[in-house]
Amino acid sequence: MHYIFDGSFSGFLCCVFEAFERKEFNAIPIKDKIPETDLFSKHRMIITDDTKWNRIFVGMEKIIGKKGIQTFYHNFLADTPQAWQNGFRLIVKLFKTGSIDMGNYGNTEMLMMHQTIKKVSRERHRMKAFVRFVKSSENLYTALIEPDFNVLPLVTNFFKNRFADQHWLIYDLRRNYGYHYDGHAVQEVSRSNDERISDPYSFEVELDPRELEFQHLWITYFKSTNIESRKNIKLHLKHVPRRYWNYLVEKKGT
């Protein structure tokens, strides 16, 4: 049985609610579409309902606290069916037994969740590091990203605090949404599907007259600070995997 929800965390919690309503504890939460291989298996559409997810949320908070919920939220942001299914099973277990040991690394499902959130956390950290702003003539600093996991919501506060006096936009091309900061507040923005951006650099309206100069200086610096006799490409690739190069000024096109 597949539960089809809207892809939001509240929708995900509603899946748990429905599972208890209908005693369908083996349900598999998925987003939007039914996988083709499972066309003939049963599925149910789950509507996100504020009262329903709130009840689950409050119930979880009583047992595992805010920190515990945060763990499940980060696991959810891994954005994969496996992580969702594992998280779903653990929440069902939590309500069935009325308790759960969040630190029980000996348990396979719990260990898997911790390994997942570790990956999510690594990706979050990478986004803080690898975001590269391009300055436009209108003083907007824009960055495009394609993170493996849906970590953008986890870094907006970081960028808001750090770049408090500049306007910026960070856009997740893979998930087609982003956050814009106008000097006061952060707001979610998204384009409709038919407007998908294919070329990241067409995103810019008009560059600041000195933008390319500073990109060039950065590349000069990046090359000059390297020590040739210590060359270690394997280690370099471990820290800066190729999949991020497209958006890194210093690696783009190399």
Added chain:
Amino acid sequence: MLGFDEKLKILADAAKYDVSCSSSGGKRKNGGGIGDSSASGICHTYTEDGRCVSLLKILMTNYCIYDCAFCVSRRSNDVQRSAFSVKEVVELTMNFYRRNYIEGLFLSSGIFKSADYTMERLMLVVKKLRTEERFNGYIHLKAIPGASEALLKEAGLYVDRMSVNLEIPTEEGLKLVAPEKDHQSVREPLTIVKNEIKAAQRDKKFLKKVPLFVPAGQSTQMVIGATPENDLQIMQTASEYYKDFDLKRVYYSGYIPINDKDSKLPQVGTTPPLVRENRLYQTDWLLRFYGFSLNEILNNKHQHLELDIDPKLSWALRNPQYFPIDINKADYNWIIRIPGIGTHSARKIIQARKYGKLKEFQLQKLGIAHSRAKYFMICQDTVASSGFLYPERIKKAILEHNPKSALIRSASQLSLF
């Protein structure tokens, strides 16, 4: 007149032998201006040599009145010379920072005219960044030996970290390659800054608002392999400086031959001692985070670290009487002494064993280096230990089964832990 691009090339190239890139330990918050310093530090990219790039690391100038044989900017070296203006450094830092290329600035300099003249220029840059640009990112500044106390104290109000490099681990070694210098001139600025940090910490207990003073502490760097010191001497110096000056870090930088005129130094083209450098860092970590004392790892009998295995494994093989350690009973302090188990895994083990005795397969999944650890620990289902095998045999088995040993043999640079 050189173009700005060319200038940046020269002054970044001359600064790169300073290995510190740490941007952690900063405490600056952003009050409406630009930037903050992340407590854990961020590496924004990595060069092809695998080193982290966190800060814009440049020299104010590579003109220098000194002639230290190991230094690329020594006055007798035939290299192109250049200098930044205060405004240029500020502008470059701000523009890189606003594009999220860097965490901040690491500013050093050759000594031109005098120590005070040089220090003043450095101070002007950091002052301008903090007061005019309202910049709250990370700043690491070199304290110039011989600069006046007043200048050091003023600079300390604007920066996160200060450092003075020892360069050569012993006074005798230093005399060989840089007769104009001595360790005392390094101790002086370190002492001034240390006392000022302490005073600020004391004031904090009584006063509400105390200005930050070098909140990320001080560090130093030693060049390894330029002069003939052994590992014991190097680590003795490191321990002494950690203790005397409350240093946050000591950096070990494998000497990269850049002088073909001085016969006392390794010849140009010699491979830098990267594995040795890595072993020294591992030792440094064992002393600071694993509760080891120096004489357990290095002493008169063992004056050099083994290159083919890490220092913890080396210590364990010399001390079979402590093993195997029972993973389900031992204290944290003993678990972290097991080769292949780090502090993170040890904490996980302590957590997990509350819910039941741990077995081999669970340990394997926790992310320890099981191929090394298995010889030194027992889990609940470990088949009765056949006693500690001959250490030499364990070492051989580990080197054969550990894919990393191939790396070590090829003398590549290793990542730290």
